[in-house]
Every structure is written in structure tokens, then in C-alpha cells.
Amino acid sequence: MLFDALLAWLHFLCIFTLVGTLISELVLYRRVMDVARIALLRRIDMLFGIAAGLVIVSGILRVTLGLKGAAFYLHNPFFWTKMGLFLALGLLSIAPTIHYLRLPGSGAVVPEGAYRRTWAVLVLEVGLLGCIPLLATLLAHGYT
DSSP: OHHHHHHHHHHHHHHHHHHHHHHHHHHHOOSEEOHHHHHHHHHHHHHHHHHHHHHHHHHHHHHHHSTTHHHHHHTOHHHHHHHHHHHHHHHHTHHHHHHHHHSOTTOEEOOHHHHHHHHHHHHHHHHHHHHHHHHHHHHHTTOO
């Protein structure tokens, strides 16, 4: 039982890191950015990707080694909806990453259209991420 609790704790830490990095991107992203802000945004985005990978790994560990067992998760539509939202979040995150990498390292004034698109994607990512805990709660309470 302690092992299961530690798996849950690890998974939650990874999720909190993911949420923190995404919110940080949203807060730091501006239309006009200096060299330091662009570099920080790139590092935070890289941490977001690492956190997402760790969420997946820790989640797989919970499904395969946790007390509830894989059958509890794999036959529940809330689990698969949650996985679909996480996949959508991951796919959406590609565009901001590419955008950050294309910004000149000497500072930038982001064109209005690119700024609005990237901002909209970040807000959408936050919205999708905010739906996942509801699905996790429904799943944990046995709803199908």
C-alpha cells in the first residue's frame, strides 16, 4: 500500500511540475521579449516537455504497478478521455515550442498574428489541462 501511495505522490509531483511550467510560459510570453526572457521561456518549455514525459512514465507505473490494476483503468472511458486530452495537450504544445525556438536569440518583437496564435494555444493548453483533474476524479470514484 505504501508503494501505491508513493507512485501516486510521484505522479502528482510530475503533474504539478507540468502545470507550473505551463502557467510560467503563459505568464512570461510577451509580444516584446529580450534575450533573457526568450532564453528563460525556452528552458521552461524544455522543462514542460520533460515534465510531460515524466507524467506519462509515472502514470504508466501507476496503471501497471498500482493497487487498482490495469483493468480498473483500461476499461473506463474517463481514463481514455483523459489520455486523449493529454495527447491533445502534447500535440498543441509543439507549436509554441517551435515558435520559441524560431525567435531570434537577440530579442524579438513578435508579429501580432504569431503572438495571438501562440497566446491562444497556451490558453487552450491551460484549459485542457484544467479538465484532466475532473476526469481523474470521476475515474478514481469509479464512474464509468
